[in-house]
Amino acid sequence: MNNILIDYKLFKTYDKEYFLKNKIVPICENDISLDFFVCKESKLLNINNDFNKVLKFKQISTNELLFLLSFLDIKMTLFELSCKAIDKINSNDKHIENFIECLINFSIITRASDIHIEEFNDLVLFRFRVDGKLKIFFSFNIELLKIISSYIKLIANLDITQTRLPQDGRFSIKVESEVFDFRLSTMPTSQSESLVIRILDKKNINKSIEDLGLSSDVFLTLKKALKLTQGLLLITGPTGAGKTTTLYSILQELNSDEKKIITVEDPIEYKIDSISQIAVNSKVGLSFEVILKNILRQDPDIIFIGEIRDKFSLDIALQASLTGHLVLASIHSNNAVETISRLMDLNADPFLISSTLKLILAQRLVLNYCKYCEAKGCEKCNYTKYYDRSCIAEVLNIDENISSMIFKKEDINKIKQYLKTINFKTIMDDGKMKVSLNITSMDEVFKVVNY
Incomplete structure (x- = not known):
């Protein structure tokens, strides 16, 4: 359609x-x-x-x-500008510039996180990712794709003639007196080229941990853990689970003049004042490994590692936690308990894990029923019946018993049995609770929780 x-x-x-x-x-x-x-x-x-x-x-x-x-007026304007941009006789750069500005403005109005621009038959499709879901917003003449590609590459300081290799760049545009930052990724396809614009909305990092929508017991456990001066805190979940937003919210909570906070990111999504953020740049030899090897010489109080991806990054995180630093990191895992198995799979020393691991927060994002139309469908929710997302989570506080089981390399099922005795609340339990409050549907919970 x-x-x-x-x-x-x-x-x-x-x-x-x-x-x-x-x-x-x-x-x-x-x-x-x-x-x-x-x-x-x-x-x-x-x-x-x-x-x-x-x-x-x-x-x-x-x-x-x-x-x-x-949004008919905006769509009519975009269509008119697209026709002018591809008019070989009367076109000029102003038309495509106005088209991009209108497109960007529209994406911000609709709360899009990404704009996907790609070929489909003889058309160029514009898909917006809103609340984690892609939706086609409109399609125009295929001739527009090359014109847009050249213009966006130009403002992102990329090679406009390069269409055979992927490129990454950044650019900024002022929208109604506010400057927005964007990340551009270009990728050659069998037919032509795919362009993805990531909208780096600062609202995501200005969220306090109170605004994450965590259930009260999860929130209180996390808040208590943030008072620690040393140890390892892990945020886990698949891609798109909101880990980055949670970690940035934690950094905002911990940020103070009395603490030196260093982050290692690939790439830096958002800049935070008074925090030393280091971007991985393998082209100049500033690899993940080089940064981690030298990070402790910077005398940090708190270290944020974007992602624990291998034994090396885990060992550094554990060593730093053991020597008086609070370390925050994300890791890919299905749930809190399986995160312990993941750490073991990376051949980490069980003594180091048991001594340093303090808390694991596993999370997912679920779509909320639209508050404007009460799930009937309206312009605010793009007629999807859902608007915005909530975090459902489980938080595993590593107490003495769990720490002892980790040290003894006990079977993971033993830890699961123990959790039943202390009434541990899973992500599924949290999801069901949000369903009972009419925040989301059971279908949405089942889409993101697979156990």
Whole structure:
């Protein structure tokens, strides 16, 4: 439905208000016929008298049609600018510049985290990732892709002639007096090129841990652990589980003039005042390993390691924790208990793990029911019925018993049995609780929790 080229000029040619009032979307026309999208709620009683052409109808769902009619003025503007940009006779750089500014502005209004620009048949599709889900917002003539690619590469200081190799860059654009930062990734495809623009929204790092939406028991356990002056705190979950947002919120909580905080990131997503952030740059020899080898000489109080990815980074984290530093890190694992197995799989010393590991927070993100339409579908939620996300989590506090079991290399099932005796609340339990509060649905919980 969204990968069909809609001629938005038709909303001007005819009467825009007519289409909005009657819930009809014009697609395209020729001298003889006019094509429309319609839905069950479309008012078609007099439509044959309103257009002096052969009319063709394609039925779609009501919410799909209302989504096509949403933000109509912006979509009409983008379509007009796209036509001007590909006009070989009258086009100029201003048209594509205005198109990009309008596109960026639209992505921020719709709370997109990423814009995907890619070829599909003879079209260029624009997909926005909102609340973790990709959705096609519109499609334009394929000729626009090369023009956009060249312009975005130019403002991101990349080689505009390079289409055979991937490139990464950054750029900034001012949107209504606020400057937004963007990360650009280009990738050659079999047909042409895929462009992905990541919107680096500072609101993500300005969240306090109170704003993460953690359940009260999880929040209180985490808050208590942040008072520690040494030890290892791990945040775990798959890609897209919100680990970075949680870790940045923790850094904001810990940040003070009395503490030296150093981060090792690949790349640095967001800059935080008064924190020493180090970006991995293998091109100049500043590898993950080189940074970690030398980090303790900087006399830090708190070390943040973007991701524990191998035995080397784990050993550094454990050694630093043992020698009087508070170490925060993320690690890929299914849940809190399996994180212990993951550490063992990396051949870490059981004594070091048992001595330093203080807390494991495993988390996922679930979509919330839209608060504006109460899950019916509206412009705010892009007619998806969901708006924003909540964190569901489990927090494993490493007490003396668990520490002893780790030291003795006990079977992981023994730790699981022990957790049952202390009424440990799992991510699934937390998800069910949020369902009972009518924050999300059980379907959403099952999508992200697979045990």
